[in-house]
Amino acid sequence: MVATTVHTSSSKPTNSGLAEYAVTQDQSPGRNFSEPACQTRTEYQRDRDRIVHSTAFRRLEYKTQVFINHEGDLYRTRLTHSIEVAQIARSISRALHLNEDLTEAIALAHDLGHTAFGHAGQDALHQCMKDYGGFEHNLQSLRVVDFLEEKYPDFNGLNLMFETREGILKHCAIKNARNMGAIGQRFINHTQPSLEAQLTNIADEIAYNNHDVDDGLRSGLITIQQLQQVDLFDRHYSEVNTRFADLPDKRKAQETIRRITNQLVCDLIDNTLKNIEYNNIKSIQDVRSSKTTIVAFSANLKKQMAELKSFLHANLYQHEQVNKMSTNAKKVISNLFTSFYSNPKLLPDEHRTKALARKEIGGDDEFARVIADYIAGMTDRYAQIEYGRIN
Numbered sequence: 001m002v003a004t005t006v007h008t009s010s011s012k013p014t015n016s017g018l019a020e021y022a023v024t025q026d027q028s029p030g031r032n033f034s035e036p037a038c039q040t041r042t043e044y045q046r047d048r049d050r051i052v053h054s055t056a057f058r059r060l061e062y063k064t065q066v067f068i069n070h071e072g073d074l075y076r077t078r079l080t081h082s083i084e085v086a087q088i089a090r091s092i093s094r095a096l097h098l099n100e101d102l103t104e105a106i107a108l109a110h111d112l113g114h115t116a117f118g119h120a121g122q123d124a125l126h127q128c129m130k131d132y133g134g135f136e137h138n139l140q141s142l143r144v145v146d147f148l149e150e151k152y153p154d155f156n157g158l159n160l161m162f163e164t165r166e167g168i169l170k171h172c173a174i175k176n177a178r179n180m181g182a183i184g185q186r187f188i189n190h191t192q193p194s195l196e197a198q199l200t201n202i203a204d205e206i207a208y209n210n211h212d213v214d215d216g217l218r219s220g221l222i223t224i225q226q227l228q229q230v231d232l233f234d235r236h237y238s239e240v241n242t243r244f245a246d247l248p249d250k251r252k253a254q255e256t257i258r259r260i261t262n263q264l265v266c267d268l269i270d271n272t273l274k275n276i277e278y279n280n281i282k283s284i285q286d287v288r289s290s291k292t293t294i295v296a297f298s299a300n301l302k303k304q305m306a307e308l309k310s311f312l313h314a315n316l317y318q319h320e321q322v323n324k325m326s327t328n329a330k331k332v333i334s335n336l337f338t339s340f341y342s343n344p345k346l347l348p349d350e351h352r353t354k355a356l357a358r359k360e361i362g363g364d365d366e367f368a369r370v371i372a373d374y375i376a377g378m379t380d381r382y383a384q385i386e387y388g389r390i391n
């Protein structure tokens, strides 16, 4: 089994059950629009529930992670990816006595702004938008929860808590941060987000690296023999192979992935606790003013993760068969954008009215943004249907 042990001595819960450096709603700047408290749920539970009930969340079911829907029913989609991230993030959060509700909300929302067709879709839309401010899925996730969901009578968006929004906005260019008010400040001041946000970011990496190995093997695009070039995989696979020599390869691979995930999670918890102690973190203010992020793998595992990542880039994400999808994504997304931009009559009424109204106020950038919002919201198959409709 994995040798890593988790030391929990420095993660003492306070009376609330949370560590002293956890996010609490009492210390939060709260929501953009004030609302009466809920009788039965914490503010972050409420955020999580708003995310689960959003339209953008349901769309994740039909958005590609790496393998497109029709290639098989068992591959990860953006939805199952988000659920796996939430599971891993919650486990880490609980072990560190952090705010598990906040962690779960960030994890479930982190990919809401992703386009159809995986990263290829995002790259294509960014290319289309390069003269109008660009397109970035992190910013788009925040746009979804801040403006694009239309569910409440008094405001656009989901009116989420500050820390949930902060966690969703993982990266942001300084020029964009300047227009984003309080949520953009940390990119300008070089301060850190909450530990809950930091850990969810890494839980995302743990989830996709492991499930992409699993999906990659299932698809046959990568093999166990190839993966044995990767130290992290090889070490666990060798142990599994020695101990369970008679098991079919498929099960050996599953057990290997399980052990890798476990080691990554345990290492992250253990190393983060050391960082908390070393940096004398006693409050959320200490977390924010720290020069570096506190949630981090040990140096050794960080290196091994990087090796696994570059293996997946070279052998899976750049695989000829995956690239075929990228070519299609580029064709569909670029065509949709160019067609809607040059002939707004092709847009459905609701989006055309919005695009023309916004053009009056903000010119071409705003006009293009409404089109990008419409395209970014499409599932893989809806994008394909729209492409068929206008061509």
Ligand code: MG
Pocket (backbone or CB within 6 Å): 081, 085, 110, 111, 204, 208
């Ligand atoms: Mg993700």
